[in-house]
Amino acid sequence: MDPELINDCVHCGFCLPSCPTYVLWGEEMDSPRGRIHLMKQHVEGTPVTDEMAGHFDACLGCMACVTACPSGVRYDRLIEQTRAVVEREHVREPADRALRELVFQLFPHPRRLRAMRVPLRLSAGLRRRIAPRLERVNPSLAAMADLAPDPVKRVRLPRRVEAVGRRRATVGMLTGCVQGEFFPQVNAATARVLAMEGCDVVIPPSQGCCGALSLHSGRPGQARRFARRTIAAFDRAGVDTIVVNAAGCGSTMKEYADLLDGVWAERAREIRTVDLAEYLAELGPVARRHPLPLTVAYHDACHLAHAQGVRSQPRELLTAIPDLELREIAESAICCGSAGTYNLFQPEAARELGDRKAERVLATGADLLVSANPGCTMQITSAIRRSGAAPIPVAHTAQVLDASIRGLGRVA
């Protein structure tokens, strides 16, 4: 925890109303200003107590405070450093420890995740029946089962997708662990949209997890290993621009140069990571958009809006589609509670935030929810299911663009 970064905080409190946990509980220790104060206490010699660790664990890492802070406090760096300290210095309860191990053995590894899909592949009815029991045994496991989306067919992506028409660029594409396993159709749509906009898309099969989950959970060592592997995979594939369609992965990859050092930092600097919407907006459209007569609510994923500052681009891409009407979700800057692994480790808070988000999404009366992050998609869908309201279909920006460009008339 870098004291210089801590001292940048002038204690003005401007970040309070944007912090999801402060919105929920109204307690100083669960606000960005309070957490920075706790970091300061630690730097000044207070050991990491259970209480202190609890308030850091309750932070979603949504970075809304970074957007809100007029003093430019790097809370993102601070919490990353803090999580590493907590993992190192704090002895967790055995049950908590076991759950963490399970998650970190699972999520960053696509193959293991694939195997897990089978037990998670519960029908909606079965899920409802076992949920209360799981809830009692372990709320986190219940959350995990509750979140897993309905099974979809695996999609095998080719190593290279050729540009349609004149080639305007060659880009690499990250497939992501959760995206790749749970939402392969999003990756397929992403590759198609990029190709239809004139890009050769290179998809190295040797890529794995980008390291985001590990980094956000205080495991920088594991994160660095994943980062190096990712860089190597794309280097080998010969691309210097990587298009990412999952917000959490994109925000971490953009920070690779800070995470790594020496030659690896150099190599990281030579690769440009960009979010799909950011890239498409920059490239400008060539493919014709066909009408999609839909009302769409766009959800700001924290790791896109707050961490990468990508807010206007996806909205512009969507409103450029003929007949599509965009609706804003109230409190769009407040996290849905997904936040990477948050809904697994802090199921109660995540659920409250999910319910809040679901309510506001439903209030828009939109036909379709657009979310550019797999975690958010799972979180909001499961919250809407819990509320008993008619489910609202959810699609990634890539899928909406894909449907419009291909003239499907609806989002599959």
Place this chain on the structure above:
Amino acid sequence: MTETLDELARGLAGVLPPGAVITDPVRLRTYECDGLTHHRAVPGIVVLPESAEQIAAVVRLCNEYGVPFVARGAGTGLSGGALPRADGVLVVTAKMRRILQVDLADRRAVVEPGVTNLAITEAVREHGYYYAPDPSSQQVCTIGGNVAENSGGAHCLKYGFTVNHVLALEIVTPDGDIVTLDADDPGYDLLGAFVGSEGTLGITTKVTVRLSRAPETVTTLLAAFGSIEQGGQAVSAIIGAGVVPAAIEMMDALAIAAAEAAVACGYPAGAGAVLIVELDGPAAEVAHQFAEVERICRDNGAFELRTAAGPQERAAVWKGRRSAFAAVGRISPAYIVQDGVVPRTALPDVLASIDRLSAEYGIRVANVFHAGDGNLHPLVLFDDAEPGAEERAGLVSGRILDLCVEHGGSITGEHGVGVDKSRYMPKMFTDDDLDTMQLVRCAFDPRGLSNPGKVFPTPRLCGEVPGVRRGVHPLVESGRAEQF
């Protein structure tokens, strides 16, 4: 924790919801200060009540044990008003943030004290209304804090301060009764006395605010001047011409640089000062006044004028101004936000003197102010790692207040006295004045339990020693007051 506090904490847990009594030392410390961080005290106990009844119960228990209590909203105060007591209870209203009632026909809303200033406007905006007082901290500061500080903002020049927009209050008195103070009550204006009392007369539990109709047109002008003097002259000329803008705000070069670093507000390059003039009202009137203001700015040397077209551009113009305080964090490791008032006509003089002070002490001062009513917010910048810098900055900051008083102004425009400025009160008031104020205080809070140690310079008379006072009151003894 002392035995008394221990016992009190157990009592509090009995009247509050689970988890609403905080005694863990690490958690307590996060409440040690408000927006003014150099005054610090770890509170004995923190409570997070959810209703007026719970606050009343807390206050009654404090009375029972003779323990002082301090109210806190969002903790954005800049005078240490919410500085806790190590031997007392900090009553935080952050969980009381429901908007209880909106009555558009009567143009009023009833809200709990922890509702933020901006949340009120957000709740009624779609119907064409808003809550007028607009402190720069409006997104976070609470209405309870606003009432306590009689907070103001850029638009108070035309529309008045909090006191002009509060219609009624429900308060818990320092001895634990729930009482309503209404602007329509016959007799003494107790509501007026309570607004601005900085938590020393009781705890606000419900606020009825006036809702204002959003103006038909709003026009915002950004004028860039070569120097702060030119800007100051333009302000005087505008007011002198009989125009009452909704707001006139000025920022000097250093403040502009900070805002630019923080939010890239894109103000005209090379400006020694910018003036933001906002006009609102019926379209024809605004158009007429706008032409006048434009002419005056040009006559006084404005080298660039920009008009914000539409709400988005207006927000962009204001963004720089609103972020200014916090933004100086970008250009200086530490700073003091000062708050003083001078007569508008004295502005150029005072600013020149501030410049001299700045040079003399080698301390940079950025100036941001509500120019229309002469409310200065000098930001005194220093490096806390440099030995002696903090003391020098403190001196400069204090000397600025001296300047304000010398020119017939005041030691605070809107941030309140709190602990920070209590020592300056004797510069403005005689002992008799202060004693008279104390009498008001004693009438509400004879045991001195409600936010003691704030506003008044030295522990005086009834209020300042927690616990039951024994013996005859000095004022009574001297024949100047009667005990009720």
